[in-house]
Amino acid sequence: MQQELFYKLVGTVAYVGSQGRNLFLRGLSNTLRAGNATILDGAALPTNAGVINRIDATGRVIGVTSVRVFDIINNAGACGLAASAVPICRPFAEIDTKTSGGSDSYNALQVTLARRFSSGLTLNAQYAFSRSFGNTSGSNEARTAAEPFGGTNGSSKDTNNYAADEGFNNFDVRQTFNLSAVYDLPIGKGRKFDFSGAGNLFFGGWEVGAILNARSGVPIDVTLTRPEVVIQCTNAAAGCAAGEVRGLPGTINATNPLPAGFTAVINAPGGGASRQTRRPDLIPGVNPFLDSDRNFLNPAAFAIPKVGAFGNLPRNAFKGPDFKQFDNRPLYHLGRKQMEVLFCLARAGGRPVARFKVWADVWRNEEYKAQTLRICIAKLRRKLEPYGLIIISPVSSDHCLARAVSDQQKDAE
Numbered sequence: 001m002q003q004e005l006f007y008k009l010v011g012t013v014a015y016v017g018s019q020g021r022n023l024f025l026r027g028l029s030n031t032l033r034a035g036n037a038t039i040l041d042g043a044a045l046p047t048n049a050g051v052i053n054r055i056d057a058t059g060r061v062i063g064v065t066s067v068r069v070f071d072i073i074n075n076a077g078a079c080g081l082a083a084s085a086v087p088i089c090r091p092f093a094e095i096d097t098k099t100s101g102g103s104d105s106y107n108a109l110q111v112t113l114a115r116r117f118s119s120g121l122t123l124n125a126q127y128a129f130s131r132s133f134g135n136t137s138g139s140n141e142a143r144t145a146a147e148p149f150g151g152t153n154g155s156s157k158d159t160n161n162y163a164a165d166e167g168f169n170n171f172d173v174r175q176t177f178n179l180s181a182v183y184d185l186p187i188g189k190g191r192k193f194d195f196s197g198a199g200n201l202f203f204g205g206w207e208v209g210a211i212l213n214a215r216s217g218v219p220i221d222v223t224l225t226r227p228e229v230v231i232q233c234t235n236a237a238a239g240c241a242a243g244e245v246r247g248l249p250g251t252i253n254a255t256n257p258l259p260a261g262f263t264a265v266i267n268a269p270g271g272g273a274s275r276q277t278r279r280p281d282l283i284p285g286v287n288p289f290l291d292s293d294r295n296f297l298n299p300a301a302f303a304i305p306k307v308g309a310f311g312n313l314p315r316n317a318f319k320g321p322d323f324k325q326f327d328n329r330p331l332y333h334l335g336r337k338q339m340e341v342l343f344c345l346a347r348a349g350g351r352p353v354a355r356f357k358v359w360a361d362v363w364r365n366e367e368y369k370a371q372t373l374r375i376c377i378a379k380l381r382r383k384l385e386p387y388g389l390i391i392i393s394p395v396s397s398d399h400c401l402a403r404a405v406s407d408q409q410k411d412a413e
Contacts, residue, residue, distance in 0.1 A: 022102070
């Protein structure tokens with residue numbers, strides 16, 4: 001919807017919305033089976049446990065076996081194992097899965113104001129209030145499901161809980177504001193200031209512009225790394241602190257059993273050690289922001305979830321710092337020598353100028369140095385090209401020429 005307003009302002013109000021379906025999702029399969037168990041070493045492995053503690057006759061844990069969904073257990077012959085071996089074979093490791101079924105939505109209110117003045121000034125302002133929400137950000141932004149266990153996805157065997165990833169998308173920017181102003185300098189033939197010849201060549205047709213950009217921060221997804229299996233004190237009577245958690249030892253056998261009172265348990269439900277995207281718990285009452293330059297988030301506001309539990313922090317729950325930028329384009333950012341070279345070329349009125357002449361006018365009595373002059377002209381060329389001025393310096397000898405021309409003249413040649 002567009003309408004002419006007061007002071008010849010033209011206003012535009014628009015709604016922009018989109019709905020994405022069957023978007024790219026990432027998950028895990030062949031995850032750890034649910035549950036923990038304890039058996040006598042050598043007994044048949046239970047089928048309903050992902051972590052199995054094997055104990056000796058005295059109750060010491062002398063072995064820990066983790067079991068995934070596709071593992072083959074209690075069939076040593078099928079796996080070619082010795083009769084004395086733990087009856088488990090693992091044809092597959094954890095599997096990274098890709099599927100569709102994701103969704104997102106985008107809704108935005110966009111407002112634009114524009115005004116062009118007869119004096120050569122043009123103003124434009126745009127504001128957008130938007131929201132992008134879903135359980136995936138699409139193929140390039142999709143992350144592995146934070147909860148690879150506990151989901152129900154129709155008749156499939158996919159156990160990933162994609163619903164737990166409902167949140168703001170990575171490119172969600174709540175508010176955006178842009179203000180631009182361009183002033184066409186009244187210099188040139190037939191205009192308020194007509195310098196004729198070289199004056200119009202160098203100073204005519206210039207524009208001075210300024211742009212202000214401001215937007216809300218982009219989302220921050222806080223994640224952590226959790227080991228699949230840990231050991232926990234489950235028998236405080238044996239001398240350990242109830243609930244104490246330690247890392248799983250690298251070697252567990254009859255010579256190196258687990259500490260008294262400890263058993264191995266599933267730490268991160270379903271596992272997921274190959275692609276860690278687990279989320280922490282958010283501690284109530286603690287400000288998650290420090291607002292201190294690069295130390296933006298407060299680590300004290302987050303905690304590692306309890307053993308066997310998922311974190312409660314949603315995907316992309318926080319917003320990063322707001323962004324503001326002001327950019328203007330003044331006529332010159334030139335050093336003294338570069339400015340003198342420019343004036344030397346301008347006085348020639350667009351006619352070729354020998355390099356020795358440029359050197360004599362700018363460096364005067366200094367010994368001629370072709371490399372110094374070439375570097376100065378190259379830097380000047382880069383600074384003037386954005387403003388429509390081109391310095392042409394054909395290379396043939398030390399007597400090659402340099403001149404400044406407009407884009408129109410360059411095209412004509």
